[in-house]
Amino acid sequence: MNLADSVFIGLAVVTVLGALGAVAFRALFYNALSLVLCLFGVAGLFIYLHAEFLAVMEVIIYIGAISVAIIFAIMLSRPMDKSDEPRSPSASLRGAVCAALVFAGLWRLLSGARWAQGSGQLPDMRDIGKALLTTDVLPFEAVSLVLLVAIIGALVLSSPRERS
Amino acid sequence: MSATLQPYLLISTLLLCLGLYGVLTRRNLIAVLISLELILNSASLNFVAFGRFHMADPSAGQVFAIFIIALAAAEVCVALSLILLLFRQRRSVDPASMDQLKG
Known part of the structure; x- marks a missing residue:
């Protein structure tokens, strides 16, 4: 096994373990930190997929903005040392059975599937920029509008109400 | 591999x-x-992987993943402010206790 493969396996293990921690720990703060670990793993996998731009975006937006916002909300909403209420065993069992069934079905489907042949070209960052300004310009503008509306909505929701 | x-x-x-x-x-x-x-994240990983291996246009999967990241940012920003508002009003963030619309 060469170095690239071992690093790939390491990244995959980090991603899955991070995801496991993000749902399994009872302390909310540990969940958020495990999510950061998982997102780092996904960013590494993006590099293996020749998506360097997305890997950087994943680190900047997901880890730098989204995870930090979640950690802020955790610190604002309850004392950090207080952990989640215990889950009832029947609810966890139901959730686990649902997730396992979905996994089994999807994996059966995926391992038997045959996909269309790709072009084999490596994606280039220049192609992404061109696509965003030519073929995908309408979705791009729509997403920017959605972001603007979301920011204004969040500000309106979290601003203190004036008494009338 | x-x-x-x-x-x-x-x-x-x-x-x-x-x-x-x-x-x-x-x-x-x-x-x-x-x-x-x-x-x-699992969805965007899927888009990028399929775009890398099985698509004629090599950048299409990555463009879709960029849109997913942007929408996730918008979703988190609205959801967190709603959760904080709920916490301020009800002192609870348990989804099972939010059943006031139940008929």
């Missing part, structure tokens, strides 16, 4: 199922949000 689709599909399916388990079982809205992030 990293040059085939199968390992990426395995990882993203695992992320999806762990996120689904979290959404179904957690008792805290912020934890549900964290699980949703896992599901969104």
Whole structure:
């Protein structure tokens, strides 16, 4: 096994373990930190997929903005040392059975599937920029509008109400 | 090993199922949000992997993943302010206790 493969396996293990921690720990703060670990793993996998731009975006937006916002909300909403209420065993069992069934079905489907042949070209960052300004310009503008509306909505929701 | 689709599909399916388990079982809205992030990440990993190996246009998958990241940012920003508002009004973030619209 060469170095690239071992690093790939390491990244995959980090991603899955991070995801496991993000749902399994009872302390909310540990969940958020495990999510950061998982997102780092996904960013590494993006590099293996020749998506360097997305890997950087994943680190900047997901880890730098989204995870930090979640950690802020955790610190604002309850004392950090207080952990989640215990889950009832029947609810966890139901959730686990649902997730396992979905996994089994999807994996059966995926391992038997045959996909269309790709072009084999490596994606280039220049192609992404061109696509965003030519073929995908309408979705791009729509997403920017959605972001603007979301920011204004969040500000309106979290601003203190004036008494009338 | 990293040059085939199968390992990426395995990882993203695992992320999806762990996120689904979290959404179904957690008792805290912020934890549900964290699980949703896992599901969104599994989707963008799938888009990039398929775009890399099985698409005629090599950048299409990555463009879609960029849109997913932007929408996730918008979703988290609105959801967190709603959760904080709920916490201020009800002193609780348990999704099971939010049943006032129940008929």
